[in-house]
Amino acid sequence: MAPLPDGFSYAEWNATYNALSFGIAAMGSATIFFWLQLPNVTKNYRTALTITGIVTLIATYHYIRIFNSWSEAFTVASKDGGDYTVKLTGAPFNDGYRYVDWLLTVPLLLIELILVMKLPQAETVSLSWKLGLASALMVALGYPGEIQEALRPPCMSRWATPLLMSWPRPCLACSFGPLRLRSLQWRRVASCCLTKSWGVAS
Template sequence: MAPLTGDFSYGEWNAVYNALSFGIAAMGSATVFFWLQLGNVSKNYRTALTITGIVTWIATYHYFRIFNSWVEAFEVNEVGGAYAVKVSGTPFNDAYRYVDWLLTVPLLLIELILVMKLPAGETAALSTKLGVASAVMVALGYPGEIQENLAVRWFWWALAMIPFAYVVFSLLVGLGAATAKQPESVAGLVSAARYLTAVSWLTYPFVYIIKNVGLAGPTATMYEQIGYSVADVMAKAVFGVLIWAIANEKSRLEGEGKLLR
């Protein structure tokens, strides 16, 4: 957790403030929606939808912590008709993001596998392999995130990309056959969830290297915080809506006797 450096403008500070606030609102409202919908889906999909709500609830908590830490790290005062921002000396704790990812990233993959309702053995094997790989990915990324040395940052980034590539390949290719076995009205939603996860996840390694390609100080911090916030909302809240849509459609088919329970 490196100290914040450079002179932040009010615009840069406010952009991060609003991005974090957006994260709280998106994750919090998504959690309420998912849990309110539990009674509207069949019991076969309630575990997946419960996990979906747990993911966004964990994210809501951590976004509150990041937001409060950001506010406490600065002093904002009116000076000559404008707002001036200066570092307060209180550390900005961005490690909450990695704690959040370590908890939620494996669950994101597990909820997708559960809502697909694959055979029990296949569900357990996929959940274990993808869950472990995603946790390793996050664990490998953190040591580089807190380093200023570019060589060290690139080293840990490269290591983290190994399990990252495995998970993304599994989403785009490995789950293709299982998706094809889904009902026609559901297969498109499952594919959308897979591709959304892959695309939103591809945002993270690029945000990670912002500080590796010459950007530094307040500008780099602003882009990093906004980038991670947008990616999180897509990967958790928006992805969760697709999980709900899949569970809702499969529940409808079950109710009409068009899908085996």
Template sequence: MIPDVLTKGQFDTVYNVLSLAIAAQLFTAVFLLAVQPRVLQRYRQALVISAIVCGIAAYHYFRIFGSFKAAFVSDAKGGDGTYTQAIGESFNEGYRYVDWLLTVPLLLTELVVVLALARKLQASLLWRLIPASALMIALGYPGELSADNATRLIWGTLSTIPFLYILYVLFVELTRSLDHQSPSVRMTVSRMRILLFAAWGVYPIAYLLPVLGGDGAIAWVSKQAGYSVADIVAKCLYGILIYRIARLKSFADDAGFAKAEGKEEMDGTHEEIIETRR
């Protein structure tokens, strides 16, 4: 439920966290596009997908930011007073769900793609992960729109079912495909899955704040901040880890490329290259 009134501190908190999310998503996308030559051709698709994820998120955060500024106004000089909902305006939470509906399947796709798995296995994983992720987002949306806690809880519970299935695929099914990866790649993938689990764990907590008794402006501001920070972690930091995996696999695949990229990095992966080829 959108609050009728925000204090200046609450308004500034949402304003600043949305601004932070825009900057993080936008410049992570630029970075991922700029570093394409730093990995082998076969791994660049994953970086492009990651950049697209951040680009989509940046666009929707621009829309969220604009919706927020239009929804709350202050009559005080210099904006020093309280902020109330503008007549005829409303904050559009739907932008987040459109963003997630597009980006969450892509997040899972880039992880599978960067590992360069056998095509049959890759297709099998994607056919399970993508529909489950879309269903997870779609089931959460009706609850987000509802002001009734029981309705919110029902849709949130339904949304949790595909979420748990995604975790099963990532932590059980995907693990079986990592035997032929280098130790550093396996470690990075393990960290990515934990990162994704931790970041995604923020969303249901923020989603359930009204159900847990966190009504009012404080709960709403906390939800916006939680969603935004989780998006930065799940997309920007995740994208940088995708880049690291692409680099490590490029070094392992082509010793000449590793050497051209720098002796220090080559030395750091030399033992892994030898171990992988044994």
């Protein structure tokens, strides 16, 4: 865990506190909404929507843990009715929760993207494994750089190269996956129109 810098103002501490509280409420309510909508969604997309709810549930849990860790890392007090002052308590702030969250949710989001593309089963399984593992590796390799107190050349050379090698596949999937889906949808629409209008099977 990287040490927190001292000297936070009350406004800065309070903004982070409120942002984390907002995140808990947003992610928690989103989980309820997604799962309540499952009966209203076409069966083919229910697995993807279930994964969406799992992602927001995981995020809710980790936001709660980050919120608690943030609260325990500081003490906020007002002396004689004056302005609030923020001081470190000495308790560590666990910034690793973010990476644990991403380690779980990023692969799930990529798998969800693959599921809604309606690819052949073999390709769906293959891409899910490849992109899931690649994205998990990308997140895992980012954490050592996050917790370094100083950027030292040996550290950078140790982690930067494998990190840069792991991120292109997930990023390309997020960028071009929807385009491929759109192409598949247009082909299905064209095939349906030809069949209905002219009796031509493509």
